Structure formats: structure tokens, C-alpha cells
Amino acid sequence: MIRPMQAVRAPAVAGSFYPADPSQLRETVARLLAGAQYGSPPKALIAPHAGYVYSGAVAASAFRRIEDAPVSRVVLLGPSHFAPLRGVALPGAAAMRTPLGDVPVEDAPFRHDPRAHAGEHSLEVELPFLQVALRSFSLVPLGVGDAAPDEVASVIEQLWGDASTLIVVSSDLSHYQPYADAQRADAATAKEVLALGRLTPDDACGAAPVNGLLLAAKRRGLRPEVIDLRSSGDTAGDRKRVVGYGAFAFYEK
Numbered sequence: 001m002i003r004p005m006q007a008v009r010a011p012a013v014a015g016s017f018y019p020a021d022p023s024q025l026r027e028t029v030a031r032l033l034a035g036a037q038y039g040s041p042p043k044a045l046i047a048p049h050a051g052y053v054y055s056g057a058v059a060a061s062a063f064r065r066i067e068d069a070p071v072s073r074v075v076l077l078g079p080s081h082f083a084p085l086r087g088v089a090l091p092g093a094a095a096m097r098t099p100l101g102d103v104p105v106e107d108a109p110f111r112h113d114p115r116a117h118a119g120e121h122s123l124e125v126e127l128p129f130l131q132v133a134l135r136s137f138s139l140v141p142l143g144v145g146d147a148a149p150d151e152v153a154s155v156i157e158q159l160w161g162d163a164s165t166l167i168v169v170s171s172d173l174s175h176y177q178p179y180a181d182a183q184r185a186d187a188a189t190a191k192e193v194l195a196l197g198r199l200t201p202d203d204a205c206g207a208a209p210v211n212g213l214l215l216a217a218k219r220r221g222l223r224p225e226v227i228d229l230r231s232s233g234d235t236a237g238d239r240k241r242v243v244g245y246g247a248f249a250f251y252e253k
Contacts, residue, residue, distance in 0.1 A: 006114060008102060009093040013121045017051040018128060022099040028052060029132045032060035033067060041069035043222060043252050044167040044213055046193070047129075048245035049078060049122045049206075054232045055172065055245040061228040062247035063129040071166045073106065074130055075140045075159045077152070077209035078122030078170035085145025088155055089113035096141055098124065100131045106138045108159065116143045122170045122206065130168075144209040149198065152212020153219065160216075169213045171206025173244030179233040186229055186244040193248055194224050213250070222250040 014020040019028055035057065047062040048055035077088070092112030095102040117123070123141050130137065140159055144152060156167060174185040189203045196218040199207040217224065227247040233239035 006093045007095065009091045009096045009114070009117055011098050011124060012119050013124055014099055017121055017125050020099055025099050025128055026132060028056070029128050032056050033064050033129070033133060036061040036064035038067070039065045039249070040251070041066050041071070042249035044169070044217065044250040046169045046171060046210060046213070046246065046248040047126060048172045048247070049125045049170045050172055050232070050243060050245065053236045054243065055235070057235060058228045058230055058245040058247050059126070059129055062249065063133045065227070065249055066166060067133040069134070069166070071134055071137060071164055073138050073140070073161060073165045074134070075142070075156065075165060075167045076123050076126060076170065077142045077144050077156070077168070077212070078120070079206040079208060080116045080120060080143040080145045081122060081205065082119055083116040085113060085116045085143055087147050087151060088142045088144050089116050091117035091141055096124070096127060096139060098127045098131065100128055103127055103131065103137070103139045106140050108140050110142065110155070113143065116145070117141070126168060126170050144212070147208050147212070149211035149215045152209055153215035156212055156216045157219070167213065169206060169209045171204045171210050173204050173246050175205065175243050176241040179231065179239035179242050182231050182233070182242045182244050186231065186246060190226050190229055190246060193246070194226065196224060217250050221253050223253055225249045225251065
């Protein structure tokens with residue numbers, strides 16, 4: 001098996017998507033989590049990955065569900081926005097760093113592609129929430145590129161684990177539509193998630209990892225739940241061109 005090629009994957013969006021100062025970051029995340037409603041811990045989550053001023057409250061509504069849960073391993077999947085990628089890839093690092101510290105990366109039988117992870121935010125922005133909510137855990141961080149639902153579902157099922165393993169898929173929803181149009185589009189997307197159906201890239205930038213999770217959830221009989229559904233028009237910015245955000249939980253029956 002190929003070993004990691006770098007010791008640490010350094011943060012790429014600290015100071016832009018979220019605070020770079022450790023104390024400010026921890027305080028921000030703790031405040032967002034405290035403002036969300038607590039619920040029973042799920043097996044899997046979908047959470048957004050924009051800047052915290054835009055999607056932080058929606059992301060917190062997902063991660064509040066696993067605060068202090070007995071989770072010691074997180075399988076985190078998110079889209080590769082900037083680098084061409086076929087299938088899935090690890091960052092090729094022994095740890096992923098945020099201002100809150102290093103998260104150890106678990107080796108797994110997938111190829112390493114540091115270039116796909118170097119400037120990517122989709123996984124990174126979820127880490128401070130996980131670090132505050134769980135405190136200590138190992139990570140399987142997978143960038144997802146061009147990959148069919150069955151391919152991603154097979155990866156997720158391979159890493160499924162027991163109750164100590166949490167699966168998190170990182171994705172925003174509709175992009176740059178007027179507020180009312182985005183509301184309608186995201187409501188339809190939420191309905192498709194609840195049906196354990198299939199999304200298109202127009203529905204969600206993370207359609208590939210989301211579709212893999214939906215297929216795995218369908219095969220294993222998981223029960224989906226919408227936790228939160230909002231857009232940047234609700235949280236920050238104007239309503240002329242908004243980005244949609246959704247938080248979803250999946251429970252084993």
C-alpha cells in the first residue's frame with residue numbers, strides 16, 4: 001500500500017472561510033453548535049461547506065447531533081471543486097491540520113492525490129465542527145470526483161464500520177439562483193434526499209458523494225431526516241443570487 005507522501009495537509013481556507021485564530025475559531029464553532037437543536041446521533045450526515053458566515057449555522061445543526069457522541073472514526077467525503085479527479089482519493093498525508101490542531105488520517109486502500117486536496121475547502125471546513133463536537137477521532141478524508149453512485153456507495157460500505165464510525169458527506173445545494181427559485185429547487189432536492197433517490201450536479205455541488213451515500217443508505221435501510229434547509233439569502237448576503245444549504249441525518253433502523 002502506498003504510504004502518505006507528506007506529514008500534514010495544511011489548511012487552505014483558514015482566515016477566509018473560517019477564523020484562523022484558534023480561540024476565535026473554537027468560540028465561533030461552540031457558539032454555532034450551542035444555537036442548534038440537539039438530537040440523537042445518526043450514522044451519517046450531509047452538511048454544507050461554505051464560509052461560516054453563510055452556512056455555519058446550517059452545518060452546526062448537523063454536527064450538534066453528534067456532539068459528545070461515542071464516535072472515534074469519521075469517514076468524510078466531499079467534492080473536488082478545482083482539480084480533475086477520477087473516483088476517490090486520499091490527501092496523501094498522515095494528518096489534516098486546522099487552527100484547532102491536527103486530525104490523524106487513517107490509511108485506507110485508496111489512491112493518494114495531494115493535488116486534489118491542496119486547495120480544496122469541502123472537507124476542511126467540516127473539520128473544526130468535528131474537532132469541537134467530538135474532540136478526538138481519526139479521519140478517512142476522501143475527495144470525490146467523477147464517480148458513479150455505485151462506485152461511491154461501495155467505498156462507503158467498505159468503510160461503514162460499527163457505531164463508532166460516522167459518515168459525513170460535504171455538499172452545498174443550489175447555486176446562484178434568485179432566492180425564491182433556490183427555495184423551490186432546494187425543497188425538491190430535500191424531497192429527493194428523503195426518497196433516497198438521486199441528485200444532479202445542478203441540485204448539489206457534491207452530487208457524486210451524496211448519491212453514493214443515498215444509495216448506501218437505501219441498501220442498508222437507513223431513515224433520512226431533514227434537519228435544516230436554508231440559503232445565503234437567509235443567513236448573509238442579498239437574495240438576488242443565493243447558494244442553498246441543507247443539513248440531513250441518516251439513522252439506522
